[in-house]
Amino acid sequence: MTWLHGLEHICQFDVPLARHTWYRLGGPARWFFTPRSQDELARLLDRCTTHQIPWRMLGRGANLLVRDCGFDGAVIRLAGPFWNAVRFDPPLLHAAAGIDLPRLVKQTIQRGLSGLETLAGIPGTLGGAVRMNAGGRHGCLAQFVKQVHLLDLAAQPQTRAPEQMHFTYRGCRLDGCVVTGLTLELPDGDPPTLMARFKQILDDRRRTQPPLSARTAGCIFKNPPGQAAGRLIDLAGLKGRRCGQAEVSTRHANFIIAHPGATTQDVLDLISLVRERVRSQTGIELELEVEIW
C-alpha cells in the first residue's frame, strides 16, 4: 500500500508546474492533488504529515517562481465547487479559499460592498491573497478580514481572528496551517463610485506596470522601509538588463519578464545580479516578495 492509498482519485503524477504559474516556468510536481472538499484536504494533509511528504499549496501561481527541476513533493490546488463557494451576509462575506480574487472583487462591487475594490488588478486565489496579505498602495486584504478559517498542523479546523494571523506587509504567520476560507467585513458602498475607484486603480497599474498578460510574478522584491525597490533598481541602471531570456522590465524595474525560451534559472540569475548591484550601490539588501519553490 503506498502513502496515497485512497487518494488516487485526486492525484496526478509529474504535472508540469509551468502550466500553473503566471511565469509559465518551472518543472513538474511529483504529486499534484485537487482535493474536492475540506475532509479530503484534511485527509491528504494528515497523510503528508504521517509520511513526511513535503507539500505546498498552489493558488493561481501569480507570485510564484518554480525551479526548473520542479518540486519533489505534493502540490495541492483547491479547485471545484466546494472551494469556490461564496455567501453574502452583509456586511459579512464568507468565501472559500479557492475563489478567484478578481472575481470576488467584482462581485463585491456589484453588490455595493466596499473595500476590495482597492485590490483591483491583483491576480490570485483568496487563499493566496491571505498568505501574501495581497495589496498595494491603496490597501491590503488584512484590513477587511474578520475571521480566517484554516486547517491546523493536525489537519483540524480552526478559526482565527486577524490579530492571531500577524498580518504584515505582504505576509502573515501561517506556521504550516492551510487557509480554507475567510469571513470578510465590508462596509456599504455605492456601486458606481466603487467601480470608478476600481477602474482608476487598474488604470494606474496599467500605466506603470507590465500588463497582466506578461510573463512575470508581479513585484519581485518587497519595498524596503521608506524606499521603493523599483526605484532603487532603476537608479542602479538595471532596466532592460538581461540574463538569458529574462529581462528587468523597462516599464517598472521591480518586475522581471520571462521572454520565450526563458528558464527559471535565467530569472534566478537576474535576481542575484539585481540584488548584488543594489547592495553594492546603496548598501540595501533587497528581500524577495516572490515565492520560490
Ligand code: EPU
Ligand atoms: N519607480 C521608479 N522606477 C521604476 C519603478 C518605480 O523610479 O522602474 C518609482 C516610482 O516613480 C515611484 C516609486 O518608485 O516613485 C514607487 O513605484 P510605484 O508607485 O510603481 O509603486 P511600487 O512601490 O513599486 C507597490 C507594490 C505593487 C503595487 C503598487 C501599486 C510592492 C513591492 N509593490 O509598487 O505591488 O501594485 O504599489 O499599489 O509593494 C506586487 O506586490 O506584486 C505589486 C506589483
